[in-house]
């Protein structure tokens with residue numbers, strides 16, 4: 001009979017004292033190592049809907065959908081496809097909300113009963129619309145994030161200044177102007193880049 005080597009004997013004794021290396025999953029829930037980097041999760045309170053994470057994701061596991069029902073009901077849905085994600089962590093590194101908008105968790109589970117409905121997670125962010133053309137401009141929280149970083153420089157940009165007043169509740173939300181002359185009357189509004197260009201370059205008084 002072949003005798004076990006010393007190293008194997010040492011491992012067997014260690015396993016008897018400390019318990020086995022393997023977990024008893026699925027009989028018992030598996031607890032990953034504290035440093036395990038698993039599924040990233042959105043935090044709807046911290047995420048500002050800037051799309052930087054979508055931009056850097058190497059496998060297109062992050063996407064978004066902008067849905068405008070009317071001027072008071074416009075939202076961006078951020079989607080994380082949990083069946084596509086490779087847990088690389090680039091989204092967390094690129095997140096402008098100091099890595100708090102999307103953060104890797106200890107969640108490692110990748111099995112679903114229904115892939116169509118269970119293989120993704122979503123959060124919703126309110127959208128700011130252009131007050132002339134009604135197209136989505138950015139998420140309201142993103143505009144707020146920009147104004148907080150710019151400080152008093154915000155007051156040199158009518159769009160950011162007005163967005164700041166809206167976030168304070170001083171001016172009305174998402175009013176889309178009936179008058180669209182791209183002239184002086186439209187200049188002091190929350191505008192998308194295209195409408196800002198037209199109102200700035202127009203010669204109309």
Ligand code: SF4
Nearest residue numbers: 057085086088089091
């Ligand atoms: S962890 Fe990597 S693959 Fe997964 S969503 Fe983030 S960037 Fe994409």
Ligand code: SF4
Nearest residue numbers: 047048050053095101
């Ligand atoms: S704030 Fe972070 S999580 Fe939210 S969209 Fe931007 S990069 Fe992604």
